[in-house]
Amino acid sequence: MPTNGADRIRSIRADAYVVPTATEGRRRPESDGTIEWTNTGVLLVAVEAGDATGLGYAYTAPASLRIVEDVLWAVVDGADPFDTERLYWELARAVRNVGWAGVSAGAIAALDIALHDLKARLSGMSLTRLLGGAHDGVAAYGSGGFTDYTDDELTDQLGSWAAAGLGSVKMKVGSRPDDDPRRVALAREAIGPDVDLFVDANGAYERKRALRLGELFAEQGVTWFEEPVSSQDRHGLRLLRDRLPAPIRVAAGEYGYTPADFRDLLADGCVDVLQADATRCGITGFGIAASLATAFGVPLSAHTAPALHASVAAAHRPSINIEYFHDHVRIEERFFDGLPALSHGRLLPDRTAPGHGLTLRESDVEPYRVHRFAAAG
Numbered sequence: 427m428p429t430n431g432a433d434r435i436r437s438i439r440a441d442a443y444v445v446p447t448a449t450e451g452r453r454r455p456e457s458d459g460t461i462e463w464t465n466t467g468v469l470l471v472a473v474e475a476g477d478a479t480g481l482g483y484a485y486t487a488p489a490s491l492r493i494v495e496d497v498l499w500a501v502v503d504g505a506d507p508f509d510t511e512r513l514y515w516e517l518a519r520a521v522r523n524v525g526w527a528g529v530s531a532g533a534i535a536a537l538d539i540a541l542h543d544l545k546a547r548l549s550g551m552s553l554t555r556l557l558g559g560a561h562d563g564v565a566a567y568g569s570g571g572f573t574d575y576t577d578d579e580l581t582d583q584l585g586s587w588a589a590a591g592l593g594s595v596k597m598k599v600g601s602r603p604d605d606d607p608r609r610v611a612l613a614r615e616a617i618g619p620d621v622d623l624f625v626d627a628n629g630a631y632e633r634k635r636a637l638r639l640g641e642l643f644a645e646q647g648v649t650w651f652e653e654p655v656s657s658q659d660r661h662g663l664r665l666l667r668d669r670l671p672a673p674i675r676v677a678a679g680e681y682g683y684t685p686a687d688f689r690d691l692l693a694d695g696c697v698d699v700l701q702a703d704a705t706r707c708g709i710t711g712f713g714i715a716a717s718l719a720t721a722f723g724v725p726l727s728a729h730t731a732p733a734l735h736a737s738v739a740a741a742h743r744p745s746i747n748i749e750y751f752h753d754h755v756r757i758e759e760r761f762f763d764g765l766p767a768l769s770h771g772r773l774l775p776d777r778t779a780p781g782h783g784l785t786l787r788e789s790d791v792e793p794y795r796v797h798r799f800a801a802a803g
Contacts, residue, residue: 433476433548434504437802440495440536442488443468443794445757456753457574459600459630466753468761468794469494470786471536473544475507480544481784483761484705485731485754486532488796493533495799497521502537503803507544514538514710518684531683531706538708539734543781553782554775557713557741563774564739566732567624570752571597571613580609581616583752591771594622594747596650599639600630607642614646622649629656633665640670650699652677663696675699679715680729682707688715692722699746703729704738716742733758736766736773737782748773761791 446465447456455462469490470483484490501516517537521530546556568587571580584595597613599606606625614623625648631639636654643651651670655662657678667676679701682688687707691697700722702715712728719726726744728735730751739745750773758765764783767774776783 433507435473435475435502435507435544435803436504437474438494438499438502438800439472440491440799441470441795442491442797443470443791444488444796445760445794447753449756454574456572457601458572458598458626459628461628462574466757468757469532469536470761471540472786473502473507473537473540475544476548478544478547478780480507480540480542480547480781481786482536482538482540482543483731483734484532484536484539486536486705487529490529490533490536491797491799493521493524493530494537495801497524497530498533498537499799499801502541503801507541507548510538510541510545510710513541514708527683535705535708535711538710539704539782542709546781550780552775552777552779553709553737554740554777557709557738559741559777560743561740561745562777563769563772564728564736564745565594565747565771566592566750566768566773567594567596567622567747568592568752569596569624569626569730569749571595572752573598573601577609577612581612584613585616587750588617588621592621592750593771594624594650596624596626596652596749598628599625600627603631603635603639606639607646610643610646610648619647623647624650624652626652627654629653629659631655633659633662636662636666637669640666640674644671644674649673650675650677652701653680657681657691660690660694660696663691664694667696667698677701677727679727680706682711682715685711685714685718688718692718692724697724699727700724701727701729703731704734705731709738712738713742716744719744730754731758732773733762733765733784734782737775740773740775761787763787
C-alpha cells in the first residue's frame, strides 16, 4: 500500500483519437437501427504513481478530454492510487453540474480503468486477480452485421465467426423492419443450426412491432433480442420480456452510466440479461452492475471493448459473455499489444501480466490523435 508522497498519483496524460470506420474497398458509413457513423472516438488516459503507469480507455467523443482536463484531474492529482472506490465517487461528484451521463461518464470511466490498472500494476498482479478472479475466460460472441451491409457482407462476416468457433453471433436490425425477417433468415443459413443467433435493434422498434418481429425471429432460432425498444422505455422492455417467446432473452444495459441505471433496469424487471460497459460505467460501475445482477439472479454480459472486458468480465461470477464487436476489435488490434487470447470461442485474460496487460502502440496510433492534455502535480 502507498505510504508516502512518492507513491501518490503525480502525472496524467490524456489523448483523444478519432478512428475512421472506412477500410480499403469500403467507404460508406456503418449503421444500426437508429444511427449511422463514419468514425469512432477513443479517449486514452495514463496516470503515474510510484514506478508504474496505469492505462485506461473509453469509446467516447473527443469532448470527453476537456472533462478530464477541466474537472477530473484536480480530483486525482496527488491521490492514493489504491483508493479507487473513494476516487470513483469523488469523480462522480465533481461532474454534478456538468452531468454524469455521456462524455462525462466516458471521462470518468477511462480514469477509473486507468486507476485500477495502476493499482494492479503496483500490486504486481493481473487485473482479473485483483478484482476477484471468478473465471479463467469468458465466451465471446461475434458482433457486427450492420444494417448497411449487403447480403454477402452480412453472411460472410457472421459465417466467418461461426467457422472460427464462436458459439454465438449478433447482427443489427431495425433500419428496414419489413426486411429484417429475411435478413435474419439469411444469417441463420450462413451460421448453421448450432450457433446461437442474436439480434440488436438499438431501440429502433416500437413495442408491438418489436413483439411481432420477435415472434418471427424466434422461428429462426434467435435467442437474444437486444434493446428491442429504447432502454429509456422500461415499461416496454418489461412488456417484451414477459411476452416474447422462449428461448429469446431480452438484453439491455449498454447505456448504463451510473449504478442507478442498472438498478432501475433490474428493479423494473426489464431484462433477462443485464449488459454493462466498463468504458461507460468504469470498472467500479461494472462491479456494482455485477453485484446487482447477482442479487437479482440475472446473468451479466460485457458490452464491446473486448480487449478490456476479457480481464474485467472474468473477475465477476455472473458474467456469461463478452461482445467481440467488429469496430472495436479492429481498433484494439491497431492500438494495443498484449491483447487477450481468443481460444475455442473464449477470451482469456493473461493472469501472468500485471494490470490488464495492454500496452499502447504509440507510433501506430499517433495519426489518429486529435487532442492531448498532460499535467504533473
